[in-house]
Amino acid sequence: MKEKELRRSLAVLPIGTVMKLTNLSARQIRYYEEQQLVTPKRNEGNRRMYSLNDIDRLLEIRDFLDEGINMAGIKHIYDDEARKKAQKKAQLEKPLTDTDVRKILRDEFMSVSGLARDDEFSFKHNKNF
Amino acid sequence: MKEKELRRSLAVLPIGTVMKLTNLSARQIRYYEEQQLVTPKRNEGNRRMYSLNDIDRLLEIRDFLDEGINMAGIKHIYDDEARKKAQKKAQLEKPLTDTDVRKILRDEFMSVSGLARDDEFSFKHNKNF
């Protein structure tokens, strides 16, 4: 469903439309952008252009505000989300390095065997593992 | 899926966006409207606002033109479509009459059996079928 994703991220809506769809004022919408909660594209003439994803985000912001959460709170929520997403993505993108694999195996081994001493069973410095 | 239908018919796009999405000039888009091939909404300020359905329609028109079909031809196609759709809708709204049922059955029978002659197998004038 890559197609749908693309459509939802297409910046095709002017701010006037967004105002109607979200019941937010232009001032509010621009302010939320200033606060980095949305990042609309700009067209050649410097007009803000919004995607369906942006609309969703703005509706969500509106709901958060209605719930009494302030800008800082909302920012925090989105920062959290972004961090988690970035981490998950990073994991999926590049497969584990050798070092990662060694670390995971060692950790696994340790937790299973209960070994935690730097003894003959340690993998430390064992480049051939 | 009434939700989706609604979204697709929401007039949210200004002509500038439509130009980009369809690769048509403003002149072309307005001309097709003049020819009644599309009927965008207008906002309070009299600016044309298009829906996703309108976009589809315009892309289709573009394709027809590319195929060498002229306005008249395209109009005809859409008129046909509209007539068929209206008919189907009318059918769905009020259940079939006895006459309709008889006609449908006869047509079906004819096409299956290959009979087309006015002979002893004909249902013509057989009110009791």
Place this chain on the structure above:
DNA sequence: CATTCAATGTTACTTTTTCTTACATGATTT
């Protein structure tokens, strides 16, 4: 071949929309 017509381009001028910036205001928070 000259004419006509359909489809589109172009230009001029007006109105609407959007932009930025600055200042104002009513709640909170400190």
Place this chain on the structure above:
DNA sequence: AAATCATGTAAGAAAAAGTAACATTGAATG
């Protein structure tokens, strides 16, 4: 009370879009 947050409002400039008229081009037709 002073500061800060979220939003409103106003001014002036730039961009987008509207209509209307005339221009161009390619295809069909007498």
